[in-house]
Amino acid sequence: MYHRGLRFLRKLASERGSISVLTMGLFLILLLMALILTDISSIYLAKRSLTIATEAAVQRGMQNLDANQYYSGEYNATQMLKNSLSSGETDPGIPIDCSQGERDASEVFSTWTSRESSLTRENIRTMGMSNFQCDGFQIYIESRAIAQIPIPIPFINIREVGIGSHAGAVGERATTNNYYGFDIG
Numbered sequence: 001m002y003h004r005g006l007r008f009l010r011k012l013a014s015e016r017g018s019i020s021v022l023t024m025g026l027f028l029i030l031l032l033m034a035l036i037l038t039d040i041s042s043i044y045l046a047k048r049s050l051t052i053a054t055e056a057a058v059q060r061g062m063q064n065l066d067a068n069q070y071y072s073g074e075y076n077a078t079q080m081l082k083n084s085l086s087s088g089e090t091d092p093g094i095p096i097d098c099s100q101g102e103r104d105a106s107e108v109f110s111t112w113t114s115r116e117s118s119l120t121r122e123n124i125r126t127m128g129m130s131n132f133q134c135d136g137f138q139i140y141i142e143s144r145a146i147a148q149i150p151i152p153i154p155f156i157n158i159r160e161v162g163i164g165s166h167a168g169a170v171g172e173r174a175t176t177n178n179y180y181g182f183d184i185g
Contacts, residue, residue: 046147061101094171098134
Protein backbone atom coordinates (compact mmCIF):
# COMPACT_ATOMS: atom_id res chain seq x y z
CA MET A 1 0.00 0.00 0.00
CA TYR A 2 2.93 2.31 0.76
CA HIS A 3 4.36 1.71 -2.73
CA ARG A 4 1.03 2.47 -4.35
CA GLY A 5 0.87 5.91 -2.65
CA LEU A 6 4.49 6.64 -3.53
CA ARG A 7 3.86 5.75 -7.17
CA PHE A 8 0.85 8.11 -7.23
CA LEU A 9 2.94 10.95 -5.82
CA ARG A 10 5.63 10.38 -8.43
CA LYS A 11 3.06 10.54 -11.24
CA LEU A 12 1.59 13.68 -9.74
CA ALA A 13 5.01 15.36 -9.56
CA SER A 14 5.85 14.31 -13.12
CA GLU A 15 5.51 17.06 -15.74
CA ARG A 16 4.52 14.62 -18.43
CA GLY A 17 1.41 15.87 -20.33
CA SER A 18 1.51 19.40 -18.86
CA ILE A 19 1.83 20.96 -22.32
CA SER A 20 -1.45 19.41 -23.43
CA VAL A 21 -3.27 20.81 -20.37
CA LEU A 22 -1.77 24.23 -21.06
CA THR A 23 -2.75 24.00 -24.73
CA MET A 24 -6.33 23.05 -23.87
CA GLY A 25 -6.57 25.94 -21.42
CA LEU A 26 -5.27 28.43 -23.97
CA PHE A 27 -7.66 27.03 -26.59
CA LEU A 28 -10.61 27.56 -24.25
CA ILE A 29 -9.49 31.14 -23.55
CA LEU A 30 -9.12 31.75 -27.29
CA LEU A 31 -12.60 30.33 -27.95
CA LEU A 32 -14.12 32.51 -25.21
CA MET A 33 -12.43 35.60 -26.64
CA ALA A 34 -13.79 34.77 -30.11
CA LEU A 35 -17.31 34.52 -28.68
CA ILE A 36 -16.95 37.85 -26.87
CA LEU A 37 -15.55 39.57 -29.99
CA THR A 38 -18.43 38.20 -32.07
CA ASP A 39 -20.93 39.71 -29.62
CA ILE A 40 -19.10 43.04 -29.54
CA SER A 41 -19.00 43.17 -33.35
CA SER A 42 -22.71 42.44 -33.54
CA ILE A 43 -23.49 45.25 -31.10
CA TYR A 44 -21.23 47.62 -33.05
CA LEU A 45 -23.07 46.84 -36.30
CA ALA A 46 -26.43 47.39 -34.61
CA LYS A 47 -25.20 50.74 -33.23
CA ARG A 48 -23.98 51.76 -36.68
CA SER A 49 -27.33 50.86 -38.22
CA LEU A 50 -29.17 52.87 -35.55
CA THR A 51 -26.91 55.88 -36.14
CA ILE A 52 -27.51 55.73 -39.88
CA ALA A 53 -31.28 55.54 -39.30
CA THR A 54 -31.14 58.51 -36.90
CA GLU A 55 -29.15 60.61 -39.37
CA ALA A 56 -31.58 59.68 -42.14
CA ALA A 57 -34.51 60.75 -39.94
CA VAL A 58 -32.86 64.11 -39.22
CA GLN A 59 -32.19 64.71 -42.91
CA ARG A 60 -35.75 63.77 -43.81
CA GLY A 61 -37.14 66.10 -41.13
CA MET A 62 -34.96 68.98 -42.34
CA GLN A 63 -36.54 68.86 -45.79
CA ASN A 64 -39.81 70.39 -44.58
CA LEU A 65 -39.63 74.10 -45.36
CA ASP A 66 -41.93 76.45 -43.47
CA ALA A 67 -42.81 78.48 -46.58
CA ASN A 68 -44.82 81.19 -44.75
CA GLN A 69 -41.92 82.07 -42.48
CA TYR A 70 -39.33 81.67 -45.22
CA TYR A 71 -40.96 84.15 -47.60
CA SER A 72 -42.35 86.64 -45.07
CA GLY A 73 -40.84 90.10 -45.62
CA GLU A 74 -38.09 88.67 -47.78
CA TYR A 75 -38.48 90.53 -51.04
CA ASN A 76 -39.40 94.13 -50.34
CA ALA A 77 -37.48 97.34 -51.00
CA THR A 78 -37.00 98.19 -47.30
CA GLN A 79 -35.43 94.83 -46.51
CA MET A 80 -33.20 95.12 -49.58
CA LEU A 81 -31.95 98.55 -48.45
CA LYS A 82 -31.26 97.30 -44.89
CA ASN A 83 -29.34 94.29 -46.20
CA SER A 84 -27.37 96.47 -48.64
CA LEU A 85 -26.27 98.80 -45.84
CA SER A 86 -25.37 95.80 -43.63
CA SER A 87 -27.85 96.85 -41.00
CA GLY A 88 -30.38 94.19 -41.86
CA GLU A 89 -31.32 91.13 -39.89
CA THR A 90 -28.89 88.29 -39.47
CA ASP A 91 -29.85 85.07 -41.15
CA PRO A 92 -30.90 82.49 -38.51
CA GLY A 93 -31.16 79.73 -41.11
CA ILE A 94 -33.86 78.05 -43.10
CA PRO A 95 -37.16 77.75 -41.20
CA ILE A 96 -38.47 74.21 -40.72
CA ASP A 97 -42.04 73.00 -40.33
CA CYS A 98 -41.48 71.08 -37.06
CA SER A 99 -44.74 69.11 -36.99
CA GLN A 100 -44.25 67.77 -40.51
CA GLY A 101 -40.58 67.14 -39.74
CA GLU A 102 -41.50 64.99 -36.73
CA ARG A 103 -43.98 62.97 -38.80
CA ASP A 104 -41.38 62.38 -41.52
CA ALA A 105 -38.71 61.39 -38.98
CA SER A 106 -41.09 58.88 -37.37
CA GLU A 107 -41.86 57.50 -40.81
CA VAL A 108 -38.15 56.90 -41.42
CA PHE A 109 -37.91 54.77 -38.27
CA SER A 110 -41.03 52.78 -39.13
CA THR A 111 -39.73 52.18 -42.66
CA TRP A 112 -36.30 51.25 -41.31
CA THR A 113 -37.71 48.64 -38.91
CA SER A 114 -39.95 47.11 -41.58
CA ARG A 115 -36.87 46.14 -43.62
CA GLU A 116 -36.48 42.79 -41.89
CA SER A 117 -33.66 41.50 -44.07
CA SER A 118 -31.09 44.15 -43.13
CA LEU A 119 -32.08 44.34 -39.45
CA THR A 120 -31.87 40.60 -38.99
CA ARG A 121 -28.16 40.76 -39.74
CA GLU A 122 -27.60 43.39 -37.03
CA ASN A 123 -29.95 41.58 -34.62
CA ILE A 124 -32.00 44.71 -33.88
CA ARG A 125 -35.28 43.76 -32.23
CA THR A 126 -36.87 47.20 -31.77
CA MET A 127 -35.92 50.69 -32.92
CA GLY A 128 -37.58 54.06 -32.48
CA MET A 129 -37.32 57.75 -31.81
CA SER A 130 -37.13 58.56 -28.10
CA ASN A 131 -36.73 62.36 -28.28
CA PHE A 132 -37.51 64.94 -30.97
CA GLN A 133 -36.59 68.59 -30.55
CA CYS A 134 -37.19 71.33 -33.09
CA ASP A 135 -36.98 75.08 -32.58
CA GLY A 136 -37.98 76.05 -36.12
CA PHE A 137 -34.42 76.19 -37.47
CA GLN A 138 -32.75 73.01 -36.24
CA ILE A 139 -33.74 69.42 -35.48
CA TYR A 140 -32.28 67.12 -32.83
CA ILE A 141 -33.32 63.45 -32.56
CA GLU A 142 -32.44 60.78 -30.00
CA SER A 143 -33.20 57.16 -30.83
CA ARG A 144 -33.11 53.87 -28.95
CA ALA A 145 -32.95 50.24 -30.00
CA ILE A 146 -32.60 46.81 -28.47
CA ALA A 147 -29.96 44.57 -30.03
CA GLN A 148 -29.92 40.84 -29.41
CA ILE A 149 -26.57 39.18 -28.75
CA PRO A 150 -26.03 36.36 -31.28
CA ILE A 151 -24.01 34.09 -28.96
CA PRO A 152 -25.01 34.51 -25.30
CA ILE A 153 -22.09 33.70 -23.03
CA PRO A 154 -23.30 31.39 -20.23
CA PHE A 155 -21.72 33.02 -17.18
CA ILE A 156 -22.62 36.61 -18.19
CA ASN A 157 -26.32 35.85 -18.85
CA ILE A 158 -26.92 38.89 -21.09
CA ARG A 159 -29.18 38.21 -24.06
CA GLU A 160 -29.84 41.75 -25.35
CA VAL A 161 -28.33 45.21 -25.07
CA GLY A 162 -29.97 48.63 -25.23
CA ILE A 163 -28.21 51.07 -27.56
CA GLY A 164 -28.83 54.72 -28.33
CA SER A 165 -27.86 57.32 -30.87
CA HIS A 166 -28.45 61.01 -31.47
CA ALA A 167 -28.08 63.41 -34.38
CA GLY A 168 -28.93 66.99 -35.16
CA ALA A 169 -28.85 69.37 -38.10
CA VAL A 170 -29.25 73.06 -38.85
CA GLY A 171 -30.45 74.30 -42.22
CA GLU A 172 -28.30 77.12 -43.58
CA ARG A 173 -28.61 79.17 -46.72
CA ALA A 174 -25.76 79.02 -49.18
CA THR A 175 -23.74 82.20 -49.59
CA THR A 176 -24.31 83.88 -52.90
CA ASN A 177 -23.45 87.02 -54.81
CA ASN A 178 -26.96 87.26 -56.19
CA TYR A 179 -28.99 89.70 -54.07
CA TYR A 180 -32.66 90.08 -54.94
CA GLY A 181 -32.05 89.06 -58.55
CA PHE A 182 -28.99 91.28 -59.09
CA ASP A 183 -25.74 89.40 -59.68
CA ILE A 184 -23.00 91.56 -58.17
CA GLY A 185 -20.08 89.23 -58.33
